[in-house]
Amino acid sequence: MSREALQESLSAVMDNEADELELRRVLSAVDDSETRATWSRYQVARAAMHKELLLPQLDIAAAVSAALADEAAPVKASRGPWRSLGRLAVAASVTVAVLAGVRLYNQDEISGVQLAAQQSAQQGVAVPQVQGPAVLAGYSESSEQATGPMANGVLQGQAGWDNQRLPGYLRQHAQEAALKGTESALPYARAASLENR
Amino acid sequence: MRALPLIPLLLGGWLALPAHAADPADARIATLFNRLAQAEREQDFQGTFVYERNGIFSTHRIWHRVQDGKVIERLLQLDGLPQEVLRVDGKTQCVSGTLVAGVGNTPDSSGRLLDPLKLMSWYDIKTVGETRVAGREVDIVSLKPRDQHRYAFELHLDKDTGLPLKSLLINDKGQLLERFQFTGLNTQAVPTEQELKPSDNCKAVAQVPPQAAEALASWRSDWVPPGFELVKSYVRKDPQTKATVSSLMYDDGLARFSVFLESLDGESVTDTRAQLGPTVAVSRHLTTPKGDMMVTVVGEIPIGTAERIALSMRAQDVQTKQ
Numbered sequence: 385m386s387r388e389a390l391q392e393s394l395s396a397v398m399d400n401e402a403d404e405l406e407l408r409r410v411l412s413a414v415d416d417s418e419t420r421a422t423w424s425r426y427q428v429a430r431a432a433m434h435k436e437l438l439l440p441q442l443d444i445a446a447a448v449s450a451a452l453a454d455e456a457a458p459v460k461a462s463r464g465p466w467r468s469l470g471r472l473a474v475a476a477s478v479t480v481a482v483l484a485g486v487r488l489y490n491q492d493e494i495s496g497v498q499l500a501a502q503q504s505a506q507q508g509v510a511v512p513q514v515q516g517p518a519v520l521a522g523y524s525e526s527s528e529q530a531t532g533p534m535a536n537g538v539l540q541g542q543a544g545w546d547n548q549r550l551p552g553y554l555r556q557h558a559q560e561a562a563l564k565g566t567e568s569a570l571p572y573a574r575a576a577s578l579e580n581r
Numbered sequence: 582m583r584a585l586p587l588i589p590l591l592l593g594g595w596l597a598l599p600a601h602a603a604d605p606a607d608a609r610i611a612t613l614f615n616r617l618a619q620a621e622r623e624q625d626f627q628g629t630f631v632y633e634r635n636g637i638f639s640t641h642r643i644w645h646r647v648q649d650g651k652v653i654e655r656l657l658q659l660d661g662l663p664q665e666v667l668r669v670d671g672k673t674q675c676v677s678g679t680l681v682a683g684v685g686n687t688p689d690s691s692g693r694l695l696d697p698l699k700l701m702s703w704y705d706i707k708t709v710g711e712t713r714v715a716g717r718e719v720d721i722v723s724l725k726p727r728d729q730h731r732y733a734f735e736l737h738l739d740k741d742t743g744l745p746l747k748s749l750l751i752n753d754k755g756q757l758l759e760r761f762q763f764t765g766l767n768t769q770a771v772p773t774e775q776e777l778k779p780s781d782n783c784k785a786v787a788q789v790p791p792q793a794a795e796a797l798a799s800w801r802s803d804w805v806p807p808g809f810e811l812v813k814s815y816v817r818k819d820p821q822t823k824a825t826v827s828s829l830m831y832d833d834g835l836a837r838f839s840v841f842l843e844s845l846d847g848e849s850v851t852d853t854r855a856q857l858g859p860t861v862a863v864s865r866h867l868t869t870p871k872g873d874m875m876v877t878v879v880g881e882i883p884i885g886t887a888e889r890i891a892l893s894m895r896a897q898d899v900q901t902k903q
Contacts, residue, residue: 579678
């Protein structure tokens with residue numbers, strides 16, 4: 385491979401205009417110290433042209449290569465099946481999310497158990513139940529989304545009756561509970577939290 | 582069909598009860614709960630706590646003083662709106678902000694205490710260890726539901742005073758729904774008159790006459806989860822929508838839910854489900870001899886349970902005619 389061709393390819397890579405062949409050419413030559421030096425010079429030139437010249441003494445690529453060389457190679461055999469399983473899981477959860485969204489949106493018969501199951505399929509970590517994408521699919525509120533009383537909740541169904549009534553009912557329930565008992569400050573805190581918008 | 586698996590559970594709960602009471606572990610639970618109740622009645626304290634539900638986090642101050650046998654308690658939100666409540670002996674004297682029309686003190690509203698014997702029928706109560714909260718030693722008490730109709734609680738009770746310093750609500754997947762937790766507690770400094778004095782924002786709470794008969798006469802429930810009892814019911818007129826709303830509130834000694842019934846007057850609406858942290862809201866359209874109604878269940882219960890409760894509401898006339 386001629387020096388010139390390589391330099392052209394280097395330039396193309398730097399300008400983000402390299403085709404696959406050029407990229408391969410550069411990658412295969414990148415271990416060569418002369419190529420690296422050329423690359424470094426090109427970067428300086430480019431930076432100067434863009435008026436962003438800094439001292440380009442940091443050869444991060446070399447440091448990364450050294451670190452990689454020191455690291456034990458991962459066991460390849462175990463990686464294959466897990467990766468494909470992972471992809472499958474992602475695909476499955478996307479399907480579940482889509483299905484769940486459609487089902488919720490259509491107001492099908494769906495029990496809490498099913499809902500919970502769908503959500504847990506999507507989220508492995510312990511986060512509050514209502515943050516799954518499935519429920520967001522059916523979430524319908526327009527401009528008030530960020531500030532409305534339902535902002536952090538889940539509201540399925542169309543805007544209208546329930547948008548007027550539900551916040552009122554939620555408040556009434558919370559306030560009744562807060563007025564009712566003194567066993568702790570918890571009902572008060574719930575009611576106060578509902579007013580925070 | 583859904584009730585079938587419940588039967589052994591219920592029987593199990595009832596049958597197990599006498600044995601539970603005799604168990605030394607349960608005696609310890611009873612002692613902890615009694616200390617909690619006693620602390621609320623007799624302990625002076627002030628402190629700061631946080632409340633968190635999904636995405637919402639707020640901080641609050643509490644002043645609690647016992648004076649001539651009367652418990653005076655003032656709560657103030659420290660961030661955002663300065664929301665405030667003043668209570669004397671369990672009766673709310675004033676609140677900041679606006680209350681929903683019809684919400685107020687009734688002559689029967691009073692302080693309610695955790696009754697371990699009642700709770701043991703519906704929750705498996707255990708002490709599960711000890712840790713620290715707000716720099717104080719606490720006992721951890723877990724309350725796991727014996728059926729799928731309520732959430733689990735975890736209470737952290739101060740070893741020194743018995744006060745509840747932390748309370749977590751957890752669903753059947755083990756996900757945290759809300760957190761109430763003290764970050765600082767002082768039991769030495771007695772709150773002063775000044776600290777217990779409400780601000781001008783705090784508006785007096787009206788005394789509301791009980792109207793239980795009216796709401797109860799019109800509606801009944803075919804099914805509520807076992808252990809839940811009606812604690813309050815009334816009818817109110819919404820000043821904005823002019824609609825008449827019947828409200829029923831149920832309680833199992835720890836968890837609560839409300840049922841709201843409202844006539845639709847030909848309005849077309851969709852069934853709705855919503856969840857805000859610990860609180861679920863389910864609206865269901867119901868056709869009754871009195872016309873089309875919307876039943877809304879709001880409470881700290883699982884969504885499936887709320888749905889079933891909503892579907893189980895009946896107009897009372899149906900029964901009297903049959």
